[in-house]
Amino acid sequence: MQTTTKTPWDFLSKYKDSDFSGEWPTVPEMFFITTKRFPERPCFTDFEGEGGSKNTLSYSQVEQKVKELASWLTEKGIQKGDRIAVSGKNSPQWGLVFLASLAAGATICPIDYALHEEEIKNLLNTAKPKFFFVDEEKFPTFDAQNAEYKVYSLSPKFPEKYVYSLKPNSIEHDFRSAKEDDLAAILFTSGTTGNPKGVMLTHKNLVSDAYIAQTRMDIFSTDVFYALLPIHHAYTMQAVFIESLSVGAEIVFGKSMAVSRLMKELREGQITMLLGVPLLFNKLLAGIMKGIKAKGPLVNGAIHAMMWISYIIKKVFKVNPGKTLFKSVLKQANIQSLRIAICGGGPLASSVFKIYNEMGIDFVQGYGLTETSPIIALNPISRFKIESVGQYFFPYMEMKILEPSADGIGEVAVKGPMVFKGYYNMEEETAKVFTPDGFFKTGDLGNLDSEGYLILAGRVKNMIVTEGGKNVYPEEIENAFQLFTDIAQITVRGYIADKATKSEQIEALVYASDDLFARLNINREASPLDESVKSEIEKIISKVNKELQPYARISKITMLEQPLEMTTTQKVKRGKISSNE
Numbered sequence: 001m002q003t004t005t006k007t008p009w010d011f012l013s014k015y016k017d018s019d020f021s022g023e024w025p026t027v028p029e030m031f032f033i034t035t036k037r038f039p040e041r042p043c044f045t046d047f048e049g050e051g052g053s054k055n056t057l058s059y060s061q062v063e064q065k066v067k068e069l070a071s072w073l074t075e076k077g078i079q080k081g082d083r084i085a086v087s088g089k090n091s092p093q094w095g096l097v098f099l100a101s102l103a104a105g106a107t108i109c110p111i112d113y114a115l116h117e118e119e120i121k122n123l124l125n126t127a128k129p130k131f132f133f134v135d136e137e138k139f140p141t142f143d144a145q146n147a148e149y150k151v152y153s154l155s156p157k158f159p160e161k162y163v164y165s166l167k168p169n170s171i172e173h174d175f176r177s178a179k180e181d182d183l184a185a186i187l188f189t190s191g192t193t194g195n196p197k198g199v200m201l202t203h204k205n206l207v208s209d210a211y212i213a214q215t216r217m218d219i220f221s222t223d224v225f226y227a228l229l230p231i232h233h234a235y236t237m238q239a240v241f242i243e244s245l246s247v248g249a250e251i252v253f254g255k256s257m258a259v260s261r262l263m264k265e266l267r268e269g270q271i272t273m274l275l276g277v278p279l280l281f282n283k284l285l286a287g288i289m290k291g292i293k294a295k296g297p298l299v300n301g302a303i304h305a306m307m308w309i310s311y312i313i314k315k316v317f318k319v320n321p322g323k324t325l326f327k328s329v330l331k332q333a334n335i336q337s338l339r340i341a342i343c344g345g346g347p348l349a350s351s352v353f354k355i356y357n358e359m360g361i362d363f364v365q366g367y368g369l370t371e372t373s374p375i376i377a378l379n380p381i382s383r384f385k386i387e388s389v390g391q392y393f394f395p396y397m398e399m400k401i402l403e404p405s406a407d408g409i410g411e412v413a414v415k416g417p418m419v420f421k422g423y424y425n426m427e428e429e430t431a432k433v434f435t436p437d438g439f440f441k442t443g444d445l446g447n448l449d450s451e452g453y454l455i456l457a458g459r460v461k462n463m464i465v466t467e468g469g470k471n472v473y474p475e476e477i478e479n480a481f482q483l484f485t486d487i488a489q490i491t492v493r494g495y496i497a498d499k500a501t502k503s504e505q506i507e508a509l510v511y512a513s514d515d516l517f518a519r520l521n522i523n524r525e526a527s528p529l530d531e532s533v534k535s536e537i538e539k540i541i542s543k544v545n546k547e548l549q550p551y552a553r554i555s556k557i558t559m560l561e562q563p564l565e566m567t568t569t570q571k572v573k574r575g576k577i578s579s580n581e
Helices: 009-014 027-037 059-075 092-103 117-127 140-141 203-215 234-247 259-269 280-294 297-317 325-333 350-357 429-431 473-481 514-519 531-545
Strands: 042-047 055-058 083-087 106-111 131-134 150-153 183-190 198-204 224-227 250-253 272-274 340-343 362-368 373-377 390-392 398-402 410-416 441-448 453-459 488-498 503-514 555-557
Touching: 009 027, 009 390, 027 059, 027 092, 027 234, 042 092, 059 092, 083 092, 083 117, 092 106, 092 131, 092 234, 092 250, 106 198, 117 140, 117 373, 131 140, 140 150, 183 203, 183 234, 183 325, 198 362, 203 234, 203 373, 224 234, 224 259, 234 250, 234 272, 234 362, 234 441, 280 297, 280 325, 280 340, 280 350, 280 398, 297 350, 350 362, 362 390, 398 441, 453 473, 473 488, 488 555, 503 531, 531 555
Parallel strands: 042 250, 083 106, 083 131, 106 183, 131 150, 224 250, 224 272, 272 340, 340 362, 503 555
Antiparallel strands: 042 055, 183 198, 362 373, 373 390, 390 453, 398 410, 410 441, 441 453, 488 503
């Protein structure tokens, strides 16, 4: 650990040797240290009480449950290094299984609950867990099978196998059997059919990343994090779940992005830290701007003028007047309690980023991959750059650009304590993603400015090369459409315009929004490819094309009857798009 300057983890020196022995604590050691510091602080909260009422467990209450379940697992034969799988909606029960499995010395294998049962079975066959904890909808299916793993429930609807009902004979067990370099989690990123790719993360990977990320952002025990995105994903698991536990903050578990439930939980949870993906923040902003526009042109114009002034004051004088100026607007959107909003999981349009900051929300972008635990860049609150996904964490890690072009763009590569151990049982795949000097190749294209801020361009495998030799990055074009509510989904790719020269031009696959069909009074089911819908989309694309370089302009539009398949962080699964050659 760095000791020459003050760091967010300096306090750990008080607990060195007595509560942990490594360079970094393990995940359960970190949690038990936090419980010593803040035993009565709220830890896990949900709205699953009677009539949607609020339930909260303190850190000491969660600690008791963790030790009970960890002891029960040990008594049932779990040994250090065994694997335990969990799949379900965001919940305190999910969090309990995660922590207790690690406290028992096991490796946790979180599985996407949105996958089909056959896909989940494939991941289980790869992970080979001893136990599988699963939510109520899928529990009967897996419980009925004669599998090699034992199945238990995250839901009280199955009381005999409910996780809260599993009581040990004793809780006098060793909760520190795992060491910092031991495997903590296997996260499956893709390949749910065939041979799945499992990212192996150690305790050091997860804990070091949690604390090092705090060198770019202060978080406190008084913060309330909202776990809305699926918690099995590295982004929510780290940036919400583990970060909260590292400082004694409260975690509110959200199970649905339904607007009514989202608004209730934002309001009653008094959320201070909202982490989301572009889709979430775009939807939230669309509702806010619709409300402002409805006040009439005079008020609309005045508010936009105030927003512009607010942004200048914030950027130049480092003072944030927006929270006061737009108090009523923020209150109506149930985000008046927000201290910080962070967007990850994909690039956000600069215009969206700017509007949130204009209205007084400290809104920043971050960057990372599952293989990097995942956070490796974050915009500092007072020194954010709209065009950047963040400043990397020097001197605690290294980042460089491989084979940069004339404009400095190349593949982003990183080295540091948060970089993963490798892919599970895939030595050749692991070797491919590391350079000879030990840097992990992210597969992302970007460049670094003089202050270590990363500006992303796109994915290496998605880059389009035009006839003139120009590099076009689909993600940059797609970002230009984020505030157009008539478009629900747009995916840009290259297509072969001339088979003789093999030159590529730009095609847009577009799935129009339900709002557009409703506005045009067209029945989507009866006429999914109506010409008047396409005409509206063409107008939007023509408008955006004028802002693009000639070689990056969209020359072909393909309207979709059905949306393309998305990941849990709401990115299109490009690998599932059929070839257009």
